[in-house]
Amino acid sequence: MSPDPYSDRVRELFARPGHAGVLEGNCSAAVVDQGVKIRLTAHVRDGRVEAMAFLAYGCPHVIAAAEAACAELEGRSAVELLEFPATGLMQSLSVPVEKTGRILVLEDAVRSLGRVITEMD
Amino acid sequence: MSPDPYSDRVRELFARPGHAGVLEGNCSAAVVDQGVKIRLTAHVRDGRVEAMAFLAYGCPHVIAAAEAACAELEGRSAVELLEFPATGLMQSLSVPVEKTGRILVLEDAVRSLGRVITEMD
Amino acid sequence: MIYLDYAASTPVDPAIIDAMSAAMAAPGNYANPSSTHSEGRQSIDLISAAAERLAALVNTSPDRLIWTSGATESDNLAIFGAATYRQDRGRHLVSMRTEHKAVTDPFATLAKRGFEVTWVDPEPDGRVDLGKLESVLRDDTQLVSIMHVNNETGIIQDIGGIGALCRDRGILYHVDAAQSCGKLPIDLDALPVDLMSMTAHKFYGPKGTGALYIADRKGVHVDPMLFGGGQQRRLRPGTLPTQQIVGFGETAAIAAQRMNQDLAHLRALRDRFWAGIRDLPGLVVNGSLEHGFPGILNVSAEGVEGESLLLALEPLCVATGSACNSKSQEPSYVLRALGRSDELAQSAIRFSFGRPTTDAEIDAAVELYRGAVTRLRQLAPVAA
Amino acid sequence: MIYLDYAASTPVDPAIIDAMSAAMAAPGNYANPSSTHSEGRQSIDLISAAAERLAALVNTSPDRLIWTSGATESDNLAIFGAATYRQDRGRHLVSMRTEHKAVTDPFATLAKRGFEVTWVDPEPDGRVDLGKLESVLRDDTQLVSIMHVNNETGIIQDIGGIGALCRDRGILYHVDAAQSCGKLPIDLDALPVDLMSMTAHKFYGPKGTGALYIADRKGVHVDPMLFGGGQQRRLRPGTLPTQQIVGFGETAAIAAQRMNQDLAHLRALRDRFWAGIRDLPGLVVNGSLEHGFPGILNVSAEGVEGESLLLALEPLCVATGSACNSKSQEPSYVLRALGRSDELAQSAIRFSFGRPTTDAEIDAAVELYRGAVTRLRQLAPVAA
């Protein structure tokens, strides 16, 4: 069987990205690379991410990964953002190898956000 | 429509060659050429062919032409045999051009028979 | 599922399927058309009748047509065959980067084998400017290949005008008519065209059967690519696939009858679709409505990523890039040759309409497209 | 009409026609298999399933198979493709004059392009002597092509033995299996064969669809002949003809199931036929009963002209020479290579039997043959 290029989970995240949007506040990071554009915004309290949102221009895997990252990172500390590895997402979303670079752009954006939060402290 | 290579007349003559065989007597001629073998025998009276028969090894057009020639030449004089042109047969039997040489072998055989008859006179 | 990918391939008309089935099973029809016995001749008759029908569709004589396995093979046979046949006269060839890969790849290969290829730049709408074309023609030019209807944009080239330039100079003119054969009127008797590629599966016929037209004119000939049993005057050997050719013939006969009706239908659909989406901001038509075949509408949307757009459009079946390279992630080379930025080329969707397409499908497609573009723009960091 | 020309082509099994029809009309199935949308993927699935079935028939993996338009194209792709791919290592090639034209003509063309071709002479029954073959292999030999079952005589070559000689020396071995695929057991996993040509229409499948097996082994590769959309790993572009490939897959599945039964049936028919005619004087079997595929019996009759024999045999549909050159008036080049005189070669009739052949048809054929030979001998000047 020739596989559907998108897993059910990717389809679900792409169709209903609950974290799409912009959170007002001063924690935000944006990265443009590899034809992908990502902007992350967050509400931060006590060095922890209370809420996080994304805007993304990119393929379905990028959008799904951004949505999954936002959901996953809420409640985490800036340090955790700084060390955020995209590998977990690549696996759980079965991202094809040729798209690895694009998911690393998301990783970049998350780490930038981590830095922004750290610097604000 | 891609044509049947054999006309109805060729098929008829090939299927029922009434003049196939050998007539006992001393008027006979044989020619071997172009992969074709033809033997003609005749009953001759007063310089005229009373009856004529053929044996042939060759393609259907050769066999049909030999049968047609025998039928046509009964009653003719030796001179007529000597001048026998195969062109009429080629037309009436729609012989394809690439087989012209084979029908000329039949012409040869008829003319040889004409010579045999003339020499016997 | 709403299928708007008729430029990639089409469903086969039931009448055609019936004719093909009969050509495979009915006694005699399945015989090898190379055989001399009555059954073999029956197969030849079926093939001759099909040739008559295809020849009638494009107004030429049946003995000018060589059967192939599709337009890819026809294009290759025309280009390699004519280039090598005439290589002693000269080795300069002319084409455009907006051609199908089945044309550009053979030329690229010839360029590696000692031929010189000039690629003429298209005008912004994709058409070739005859003056520009004329300026690259040389004494040693042997072959020009410029298609009739572009598979991505639908743009229609002036094949009569191009052919006239070539004929004046004794240059062969090859036309890839994969997207126009059976859809637009083609009069090979009147056109200054030497070689034309056709394929059945783009106009409701079976996949895997094509034809190459070779004009009956001095100097027009192709060297064969395949060697074997002497079928098709040694130009293209192999047992003729009776059922495929019968299917192609039936396809041609139906198309000849329906052409005007089909064209009017496609124009109405295309206009309805465009009317439904044109007020969206930041849309760019790739090609032109005026000079385009109405079965194809290719639109880019600023600020929208193509792959996500395709997914957001489901259950709409449409194409980005041409069918033949829709798997690749790269922006269409055709649209880039038209001067589109990578981003704009990436967002292009080719909507292609067909006989079975209904107004209701168009309306649903309009709604899906408006929704998807709007949603993805909202999702993107830089709103349009 | 009594059809005994199954080696030329076969009627298509109704189950296969049904599968092909569904692949052309059912929603989704008709989509272009190159398209990414769900409908396109449905077509790919159909094609993958067909590849599994053909691969199972010859015991290899589906990704080793390239779809083509028939054995003629497979033979050309294998021979030109391997010869040019390996031309830097050497330009010596080996084949036999008893091969099909789809093999001998490509080699003859390569000989004109700077390759050296050695033609190994067959033994009187048509088989190759392994010692003789070995003696012509050289350090610069790159490719050997010797078929499995001969299309005129039915003789079976020892492809395992030939392949072993080649593999020992790093030479590629190509087998034209057009007449054996689906009829004799073939185990590509076990056989030392690098390239194998197959075609569906010789075993109850559709005409115009073939395959080329390319072994997964270092140094085994072919340069493509056609260029275009990147289909089939660029080895053979063009829109894949879903219905044709589905038909081929179904053909393979049925053949795998029926092979033993088919073989027993053919053997019984061939033996019945031979028993019915063998007492006629002056008969010569071209090939051999012992080493021949039982679906084919090729017999010459001394003193009988072939074309007249063919007509006298009506309504029997049989072949003189192979189907692909049965139109030519020349005696078969294959039989001449076996040492037959022109006259004896001319009189050869190839009887080929199939699944639908009945004992009653065999008995009628026996009567027709006895009658025709007897009558034509009586008609001939020099009786046998």
Ligand SMILES: Cc1ncc(COP(=O)(O)O)c(C=O)c1O
């Ligand atoms: C313009 C053009 N040329 C050639 C082809 C190749 O045709 P085929 O699929 O018959 O090989 C296509 C379609 O894929 C096409 O659109």
Ligand SMILES: Cc1ncc(COP(=O)(O)O)c(C=O)c1O
């Ligand atoms: C031995 C052999 N090779 C090749 C071919 C050519 O096959 P196709 O008709 O599929 O091109 C045939 C049949 O004609 C054949 O018998």
